[in-house]
Amino acid sequence: MEKSQVDMSLYDRGMDMGASFIHHPDENNAIVKLHQQFNLPMLDWNNTRWAVVRENDSMPYNQARVDAASAKVDKAFEAVLNLSSTLQRDVSVYTALRHLHQYQLIDDPLSQTFVAEQEFFYGSTINYLSAKYLFDGYMENEAPDTPDKIPAFGYTKMLDRIIQSSPDDTPLNILLDHEVTEVNVQEDKRVIIKCRNGQIYEADAVIVTLPLGVLKANDVKFTPDLSTKKKGAIKRVGFGTINKFALEFSHRFWSKDTQQMTVAPQDIADRGKFSILITFHTVANKPVVMTYAVSQFGEDSEMLSDKELKDIGNQAC
Numbered sequence: 001m002e003k004s005q006v007d008m009s010l011y012d013r014g015m016d017m018g019a020s021f022i023h024h025p026d027e028n029n030a031i032v033k034l035h036q037q038f039n040l041p042m043l044d045w046n047n048t049r050w051a052v053v054r055e056n057d058s059m060p061y062n063q064a065r066v067d068a069a070s071a072k073v074d075k076a077f078e079a080v081l082n083l084s085s086t087l088q089r090d091v092s093v094y095t096a097l098r099h100l101h102q103y104q105l106i107d108d109p110l111s112q113t114f115v116a117e118q119e120f121f122y123g124s125t126i127n128y129l130s131a132k133y134l135f136d137g138y139m140e141n142e143a144p145d146t147p148d149k150i151p152a153f154g155y156t157k158m159l160d161r162i163i164q165s166s167p168d169d170t171p172l173n174i175l176l177d178h179e180v181t182e183v184n185v186q187e188d189k190r191v192i193i194k195c196r197n198g199q200i201y202e203a204d205a206v207i208v209t210l211p212l213g214v215l216k217a218n219d220v221k222f223t224p225d226l227s228t229k230k231k232g233a234i235k236r237v238g239f240g241t242i243n244k245f246a247l248e249f250s251h252r253f254w255s256k257d258t259q260q261m262t263v264a265p266q267d268i269a270d271r272g273k274f275s276i277l278i279t280f281h282t283v284a285n286k287p288v289v290m291t292y293a294v295s296q297f298g299e300d301s302e303m304l305s306d307k308e309l310k311d312i313g314n315q316a317c
């Protein structure tokens, strides 16, 4: 539940530290169904209501230039998608863009903002993203006719309700601070689970939902060992780093209806530094925006102190 923790320090409803959005919230979406079942309110979020705050300091924002930059980046990614199936050997999206002579066309600060947006959706920088296995699934899922929703009180409320609502009215027993170190399947199929704090549990079955990074680091010993197929997949699949921040302003400088803003970086090296701003005034009842460290900055931000991050946020916005 790590990415479903809520930080209550900024506003009453609390900000989810991980997921905030319910994507593709149609009637088949399990998260939507749970919110309805528990009578938990969801807010509408329409990602088409966006504005560019600043293209750069010397050039005023111009909608035509913004649209052209966004279209150029879409076209460049489409070219990579078309190349994907013909690739014998995997290369990064960055290499593919260069090979296709597309990167040169999007090598300016405004276009790089939209590259950062793609990296945000894919969850990694184009230097690490696979060109061979690039998919456009998220685009289908982000159809404009199904705008995202936001759990009004954060994802944690839903988890609280799940914990409280087991069929026999006994709250689910969630054990915090129990880092699993071993999952041991016995000959009689019973499973022994060992934790770093010395606790040992026995179960009929386990469902393992460990993050990929933990599996890659071999932090948990499985007996018998995981299959070669599973180990191969764990080795091959990668992931990137995205960090999320909330910025509170002295007043709301965006219109009431604006739900996403974009700040183009001054320098292309700053791509991903808080360039995507999601307005949260309707959720927070305060002039708050949610922003992300993506691209290479996603990774770099892990090493920075709160003060350094605050300074970068102030400069970027």
Ligand SMILES: Cc1cc2nc3c(=O)[nH]c(=O)nc-3n(C[C@H](O)[C@H](O)[C@H](O)COP(=O)(O)OP(=O)(O)OC[C@H]3O[C@@H](n4cnc5c(N)ncnc54)[C@H](O)[C@@H]3O)c2cc1C
Pocket (backbone or CB within 6 Å): 001, 002, 003, 004, 017, 018, 019, 020, 021, 022, 023, 178, 179, 180, 181, 209, 210, 211, 214, 219, 220, 242, 243, 244
């Ligand atoms: C900044 C950010 C924003 C996001 N925004 C959205 C969004 O708006 N909408 C959306 O749908 N998704 C979003 N996501 C993605 C979403 O958070 C993840 O897809 C989701 O959390 C994955 O759930 P999970 O249970 O697989 O992994 P996790 O949420 O990572 O949970 C894994 C759990 O395993 C625990 N664990 C690790 N090792 C051990 C061990 N040895 N023993 C016991 N427990 C262990 C961890 O502490 C953690 O609690 C976002 C992610 C991030 C990082």
